[in-house]
Amino acid sequence: xxxxxxxxxxxxxxxxxxxxxxxxxxxxxxxxxxxxxxxxxxxxxxxxxxxxxxxxxxxxxxxxxxxxxxxxxxxxxxxxxxxxxxxxxxxxxxxxxxxxxxxxxxxxxxxxxxxxxxxxxxxxxxxxxxxxxxxxxxxxxxxxxxxxxxxxxxxxxxxxxxxxxxxxxxxxxxxxxxxxxxxxxxxxxxxxxxxxxxxxxxxxxxxxxxxxxxxxxxxxxxxxxxxxxxxxxxxxxxxxxxxxxxxxxxxxxxxxxxxxxxxxxxxxxxxxxxxxxxxxxxxxxxxxxxxxxxxxxxxxxxxxxxxxxxxxxxxxxxxxxxxxx
Ligand code: SF4
Numbered sequence: 001x002x003x004x005x006x007x008x009x010x011x012x013x014x015x016x017x018x019x020x021x022x023x024x025x026x027x028x029x030x031x032x033x034x035x036x037x038x039x040x041x042x043x044x045x046x047x048x049x050x051x052x053x054x055x056x057x058x059x060x061x062x063x064x065x066x067x068x069x070x071x072x073x074x075x076x077x078x079x080x081x082x083x084x085x086x087x088x089x090x091x092x093x094x095x096x097x098x099x100x101x102x103x104x105x106x107x108x109x110x111x112x113x114x115x116x117x118x119x120x121x122x123x124x125x126x127x128x129x130x131x132x133x134x135x136x137x138x139x140x141x142x143x144x145x146x147x148x149x150x151x152x153x154x155x156x157x158x159x160x161x162x163x164x165x166x167x168x169x170x171x172x173x174x175x176x177x178x179x180x181x182x183x184x185x186x187x188x189x190x191x192x193x194x195x196x197x198x199x200x201x202x203x204x205x206x207x208x209x210x211x212x213x214x215x216x217x218x219x220x221x222x223x224x225x226x227x228x229x230x231x232x233x234x235x236x237x238x239x240x241x242x243x244x245x246x247x248x249x250x251x252x253x254x255x256x257x258x259x260x261x262x263x264x265x266x267x268x269x270x271x272x273x274x275x276x277x278x279x280x281x282x283x284x285x286x287x288x289x290x291x292x293x294x295x296x297x298x299x300x301x302x303x304x305x306x307x308x309x310x311x312x313x314x315x316x317x318x319x320x321x322x323x324x325x
Contacts, residue, residue: 001255001256001257002255002256002264002265002268002269003252003253003254003255003256004053004224004226004252004253005053005226006053006054006055006226007050007053007054007055007226007229007252008054008055008226008227009055009057009058009226009227009228010050010055010058010059010226010227010228010229010230010231011058011059011060011061011090011228011229011230011231012038012043012046012058012059012060012061012075012230012231012232013027013038013061013062013063013230013231013232013233013238014037014038014060014061014062014063014065014071014072014075014233015033015035015036015037015038015062015063015064015065015067015068015071015233016028016029016033016034016036016062016063016232016233016318016320016324017029017030017031017032017033017034017035017036017062017063017064017067018030018031018033018062018063018064018067018092019031019064019067019092019094019095019128019129020064020092020094020125020127020128020129021128022124022125022127022128022196023124023127023170023196023197023200024122024124024185024189024191024196024197024200025124025195025196025197026192026194026195026196026197026241026243027062027063027195027243027321028195028196028243028244028320028321028322028324028325029062029063029064029324030324032324033063033320033324034320035068036233037068037071037072037075037233038071038075038232038233039074039233040074040075040077040078042233042234042235043074043075043078043079044078044081044082045235046231046235046249047078047079047081047082047084048082049249049250049252049253050082050084050231051082051083051084052253053252053253055084056083056084056085057084057085057086057087058079058084058085058086058087059086059087059088059089059090059118060072060075060076060086060088060089060090061089061090061230062090064091064092064094064095065089065090065091066089066091066095066105067094067095069105069108069109072089073108073112076109076112076113076114077112080112080113085113086112086113086114086115087116088114088116088117088118088149089109089114089116089117089118090117090118090120090151091117091118091119091120091137092119092120092125092128092129093119093120093129093133093134093136093137094128094129094133096133096136096137099136099140102136102137102140103140103143103144106140106141106144106146107144109146110144110145110146114146115146115147116146116147116148116149117137117141117146117147117148117149118149118151119134119137119138119141119148119149119150119151120134120151121134121150121151121152121153121155121156121159122151122152122155122159122189123155123158123159123168123170123173123181123185124170124185124189126159126162126167126168127167127168127169127170128167129167130164130165130166130167131159131160131162131163131164132164132165134159135164138150152189154188155188158173158177161176162176170182170185183204186201186204192241193205193292193295194241194242194243194295194299195243195244195321195325196325198292198295198296198299199325202292202296205292205293206292207290207291207292208290208291208292208293209289209290210287210288210289210290210291210297213272213291213293213294213297214272214273214276214297215273216271216272216273216294217270217271217273217274218271219267219268219269219270219271219274220242220267220268220271220272220294220298222239222240222241222242223239223240223242223245223264223267223268224239224268225239225240225241227240228240228241231249232246232318234317234318235248235249235250236248236249236317236318237249237252242298243321244299244302244316244317244321244322245263245264245267245302245315245316245317246264246314246315246316246317246318247261247264247314247315248314256268260314260315261314261315262278262282262313262315263275263278263279263302263305263313263315263316264315265315266278267298271294272294272297272298275298275301276297276301279301279304279305283304283305283309283311285301285304285305287300287301288300302316302322303322303325306319306321306322306323307322307323
């Protein structure tokens with residue numbers, strides 16, 4: 001039985017729906033998801049559990065957490081009641097309408113002890129959000145003593161060069177900066193090649209025979225990470241970087257059993273070979289000849305179980321991750 005001891009640092013996914021459908025989104029967020037937010041009751045339970053596990057600060061992410069702030073405030077209040085600090089809220093600035101409304105929102109966020117917004121600045125978001133909204137939000141943050149964590153400043157010049165009045169597809173960036181701009185983004189952004197990012201970029205990557213990938217029998221050490229985990233609105237603990245895998249947060253301390261969490265257990269103890277053996281013997285999974293690596297094979301097996309044969313496994317969640325990819 002696997003248990004987690006101390007949890008160091010993580011994030012809260014308040015909602016998966018988003019105004020954007022970014023091609024690099026590990027969590028596969030989009031406008032297609034249900035408009036669910038984490039409830040105040042769930043937030044209360046999660047923050048209590050995090051405090052007991054030694055985690056005293058979190059960031060808030062999504063989806064886009066500021067799409068419907070009235071659902072976010074009760075979550076912030078719950079964090080305050082449990083003495084959990086909010087390091088920052090991630091936002092894409094799509095909701096910006098005017099200075100007056102934005103100023104009022106920032107004042108309310110500050111009253112809830114939010115002092116920093118992480119604001120997305122990159123060509124992926126610029127496919128959906130005109131840059132003028134990002135610039136306006138940053139300016140208003142300055143006026144309201146809200147710190148800005150710009151993610152990432154190195155793309156500022158690129159977005160500025162494309163023009164800030166409207167959105168721009170990545171193919172426009174290719175034409176403007178050179179045909180391999182999207183490929184260069186892969187390196188410049190240091191993308192986590194999982195979730196939708198992997199689906200976007202797998203065509204650019206070298207592939208390997210499945211037999212070679214399955215010769216790796218080492219446990220997936222990403223699953224034991226306690227420095228950048230997330231807990232989502234449904235109570236799913238999402239391991240560092242591996243969206244679409246889940247353990248209910250209560251089972252982190254009570255125990256992750258192979259009976260309830262066969263996929264997670266197989267990956268944690270025997271890596272991709274363990275997962276492949278489980279899925280092929282139990283559910284008849286048949287791989288393609290080649291994959292870009294173990295993470296693509298891992299995703300393909302989980303997608304097969306969630307979508308093709310419609311299993312509702314506790315550790316292959318949320319199903320929306322696969323449905324709205
Ligand atoms: S193989 Fe699966 S569990 Fe392991 S790092 Fe890749 S996506 Fe995560």
